[in-house]
Amino acid sequence: MSTDSLNYIRFWGVRGSYPAPFGSHMRVGGNTSCVELRVDNHLLICDGGSGIIPLGNSLMGQQEIKEVMVILTHYHWDHISGLPFFVPAFVPGWKVNIYGPGDSRQEIERRISGQMVDPYFPVEVETWLADIHYLGAKNNQLEYGPFKIEGFNVHHPGSTFGYRIQVHGKTIVYASDNELSFIDKSLENRKDELDPHEWQLNKAMQAEERDKSLEAIKNAHVFIHDAQYTPEDYAKKRGWGHSCYIDTATFAMDAQVKQLFLFHVDPNYNDNKIEGLHRDTVRLIHERNSSLECYIAREGFIIDIDKL
Numbered sequence: 001m002s003t004d005s006l007n008y009i010r011f012w013g014v015r016g017s018y019p020a021p022f023g024s025h026m027r028v029g030g031n032t033s034c035v036e037l038r039v040d041n042h043l044l045i046c047d048g049g050s051g052i053i054p055l056g057n058s059l060m061g062q063q064e065i066k067e068v069m070v071i072l073t074h075y076h077w078d079h080i081s082g083l084p085f086f087v088p089a090f091v092p093g094w095k096v097n098i099y100g101p102g103d104s105r106q107e108i109e110r111r112i113s114g115q116m117v118d119p120y121f122p123v124e125v126e127t128w129l130a131d132i133h134y135l136g137a138k139n140n141q142l143e144y145g146p147f148k149i150e151g152f153n154v155h156h157p158g159s160t161f162g163y164r165i166q167v168h169g170k171t172i173v174y175a176s177d178n179e180l181s182f183i184d185k186s187l188e189n190r191k192d193e194l195d196p197h198e199w200q201l202n203k204a205m206q207a208e209e210r211d212k213s214l215e216a217i218k219n220a221h222v223f224i225h226d227a228q229y230t231p232e233d234y235a236k237k238r239g240w241g242h243s244c245y246i247d248t249a250t251f252a253m254d255a256q257v258k259q260l261f262l263f264h265v266d267p268n269y270n271d272n273k274i275e276g277l278h279r280d281t282v283r284l285i286h287e288r289n290s291s292l293e294c295y296i297a298r299e300g301f302i303i304d305i306d307k308l
Helices: 053-057 105-113 182-189 198-217 231-236 245-254 271-287
Strands: 008-013 035-037 042-046 067-071 095-099 131-134 139-144 149-151 161-167 172-174 221-224 257-263 291-294 302-303
Touching: 008 053, 035 067, 035 291, 042 053, 042 149, 042 271, 067 149, 095 105, 198 221, 198 245, 198 257, 221 245, 221 271, 245 271, 257 271, 271 291
Parallel strands: 042 067, 067 095, 095 131, 172 221, 221 257, 257 291
Antiparallel strands: 008 035, 008 302, 035 042, 139 149, 149 161, 161 172
């Protein structure tokens, strides 16, 4: 799917939890979450994990773009740890816009700057020489160049967003950290506490919540979603805020997504294991006679937006 198109999506970091720069992981890639969307020379960056470091280095080799928009799903370290090493932020003449969960611009700035203070880091955000803008948004909606962006809440510890991005008539949904079976677990844990009427009410709420979640991604051209665990590992880590790859594939099929990218995979899984999970996902899709296309999100992989 490599392309010379000027309008594309590119994966720079695809791992969850922590970087995994191991020889057994290099076909998929070892950096944490960072995805670039470039359309009409406007650059939108989803998350600032370690993958934003090579992206920033790449940007210094061109002259066409001197402004970027960074949208953060949340502030766990694997999603912001690349920002202190994002070279354009240190260069006069660049403009870096940053948006993420928070009640105010000041709160977003405080959360970003918190990792760049003594004793955690030797250089503070005051050393950034670019024009840095922390953005607020009305109803979690904002526009940047040709991009229309809407944040929606997902199930992950702390305040966490997924993003529905519309551009050139195409819809890209990015939800790096999201536990799709969170409601199922909560209801299951309370089963013995509920009488039949309460159980039915809670089941109705569960169905309503699922329908709401499906609506956020329905008919997306590209769905980039948390697929961190196998069923066995998910059973041990329910409530941690991540999904089993089977839940992710089932959800994508139910939402009639066109292309699914398995993302934020456990850093303990080597390339062979991830490729095995992908083969199993394709098998599940074929069993349902679904038209869903499924791919592994690999570092360097490029999607031509104009051909979606």
